[in-house]
Amino acid sequence: MKRLVFGTATCGVAAGALTLLEGLRQTATEQGLELSLEQTGCLGLCYLEPLVEVLEEGRPARLYGRVTEAVVRKLATGVEDDETRAALVREGEGADRDSVLPGQKRIALERCGRVTPVSLEEYRAWGGFDALLAAVKAGSPQAVLDSIKQSGLRGRGGAGFPTGRKWELAAASPGPVKYVVCNADEGDPGAFMDRSILEGDPYAVLEGMALCGYAIGATEGIIYCRAEYPRALATLREAIGRARTAGLLETDLGGFAFRIRIKEGAGAFVCGEETALMASIEGRRGMPRIRPPYPAQKGLWGAPTNINNVETLACVPWILRHGGATFAALGTEGSKGTKVFALAGKIRRGGLVEVPMGMSIRQLVMDIGGGVPGGRALKAVQMGGPSGGCLPESLLDTPIDYEKLVATGAIMGSGGCIVMDDTTCMVDVARYFLSFIQSESCGKCVFCRVGTKRLLETLERICAGGGREGDIEELTALAHKVKNGSLCGLGQTAANPVLTTLRYFRHEYEAHIKEKRCPALACAALVSYRVDADACTGCTACAKACPVAAIEGAPRKPHSIDMGKCIRCGRCHSVCPVAAVIKF
Secondary structure, X not given: OEEEEEEOOHHHHHOOHXXXXXXXXXXXXXXXXXXXXXXXXXXXXXXXXXXXXXXXXXXXXXXXXXXXXXXXXXXXXXXXXXXXXXXXXXXXXXXXXXXXXXOOOOOOOOOOOOOOOOXXXXXXXXXXXXXXXXXXXXXXXXXXXXXXXXXXXXXXOOXXXXXXXXXXXXXXXXXXXXXXXXXXXXXXXXXXXXXXXXXXOHHXXXXXXXXXXXXXXXXXXXXXXXXXXXXXXXXXXXXXXXHHHOOOOXXXXXXXXXXXXXXXXXXXXXXXXXXXXXXXXXXXXXXXXXXXXXXXXXXXXXXXXXXXXXXXXXXXXXXXXXXXXXXXOOEOOOOEOEEEEEEEEOOOOOEEEEEEOOOEHHHHHHHHOOOOOOOOOEEEEEEXXXXXXXXXXXXXXXXXXHHHHHHHOOOOOOOXXXXXEOOOOHHHHHHHHHHHHHHHOOOOOHHHHHHHHHHHHHHXXXXXXXXXXXXXXXXXXXXXXXXXXXXXXXXXXXXXXXXXXXXXXXXXXXXXXXXXXXXXXXXXXXXOEEEOOOOOOOOOHHHHHOOOOOEEOOOXXXXXXXXXXXXXXXXXXXXXXXXXXXXX
C-alpha cells in the first residue's frame, strides 16, 4: 500500500498540511483509493512546508515540498507530471531532511520526521526505552551518572552547565522526595528547537527524564511547557498516557517507578530561568531568587530538584545506548556532542538543524542554511536568542563552542540563529531585542527593571533621529551596569545586543547620532524620498498610494514629493513599477 507521510508539526500545520491531509482523506474515501495517510513531526525543512514523503514498495522514497492540493492528489493517484516533478525535493534512499541539509549529525532530532510522534511501537523499534530498562536491570544509578559525565553533555538551555555534574549534585542531596523538571518554556523569538522535539519525538524526553530520575533517586517528573504550545502539549499528554498503559511509567520496573505530569506556563519569558520556573510550578509569581541554595540542594517545595531543558534530556537515551565516549568524540574539547539550531531571518533555507559542536557559524549559515537570498550581502548573525550577540560577517569562522562564542560577546543560548542582510539597521536590531527583553523583565532587580527601560528609551530616541553626543558612552556604561547588577540570566545577558552592536557596528550608531542618517535606510525618521524625473513615467501609482497626498504631478509627467507633508511610510517606493522613487 502506498504511504503518504505528512509533516504536521506546527510549521507544517501553519503551512496548511492538516488541511491537505484531511482533504486527501476525504478524496481517498470517495474514490476508494488504497492509501495509508500518516503524520510525522518536523523534518527540519521548514522553508519547504508543507512537506509530503511518498513511500511505496519497489520504489525509492520521494520527498515533495511546498505541495498544493493538486500535487497531493496527483501523488496519491500516481500521476507524475511537470507539477509534481517541480515539487520533488529528493528521491532515493533516505530522501529526507538529512539529504537536503547535509552536514548534520542528528542525536536530539534522531527520530523527528521519521516516526509517528505518539507511536510507542515505532519508538521502541528504534531502541526506545531500552536504555531505561537496561539501567534499572543493572541496578546501578552510579553507572548512569558516570556515562553522562563521560559524555561531556552540557545544558542545552543556554547556561551550558555540565549535565553530569548537575545530576551528581542532586543525587548527593539527601531527601525522601526529589524531582526532575523538564524546562520546556521556550520563549526566544525565532526559536523552535524544543517545540519540534516535543511534537516529533516526545518519548525521548520522557525516557531522558526517567533516566535522570533513576540516576538521582527521584520518582516524579514535571514538564513545564508554555501554554502557547498546544500541539506539543497534546502530543506529550498522549505519549505519557501510552507509556503509562504500556507499563513504562508509574509502574515498578524493578525497584524503580517514575511518574511524569505536565504544568502549563503562562508564557513569561523569565520563567525560562530555573528558580522562576519553580516558583511558577509552586503557584507563585515567576520571579528568580538568589542562589545558593541551588535547586539540586533545595528546589521544588524545598526538595532536591534537577532541571534540564528538552534538548538536553532528549540526548540522554542516545548517550546511554551508544556510550558516553561516543558522544564525547563529537565536538570540541569543552563543548561535546551536537547542538540544535533554529535558522531564521534572511536565510534561504530556514528551519531546524543539528550539527556537531565545533562547526563554524559560516558553515552553519552558508553551507547548511544556503546563505542570504536575493543576492543581498550577509551583514550579521545573532547567536543566542534575544539576549544573544550580533556578530559581523568577519566573525563567521568562529566555531560553535560555548567559550568561543562568549569571547565574541555572543552566547550559545538555546540555539537561536537569526541571519541579517545589508538592509538591516543594527541600531534598530538592538532596539527591537531590548523592547522584547524589557517587556519580559519580572521587575525584581532595579538594574534590569529600570536599566533596560533606559537603554530602550535611548535606542528609540536614536532611531527616531534624536541621538545626542554622549549617547554611545552612556549606552555602554549603562549596559555594563545592567549586566553586572542583575540577579538572573535575563538581566545579565539583556545588554548583549547593545554591547555587540556597539562593538562591531559603532559606525552605524555614529551615523544615526552625528549625521542623522540610517546607513541601512531602515529607520523611517532618518530616511527621505525623491523622484528621479528621468526615470518617472508619470503612471501616478505613487500618488495613488500616498496616504497624505504628498506626491504631485500630472499623468505621464514626472512627479515630485513634498517632504514637508511626507510621513516616510515608504509606500511610494514599494509601488513604483520603474524604481523611480529613490530612498536615501
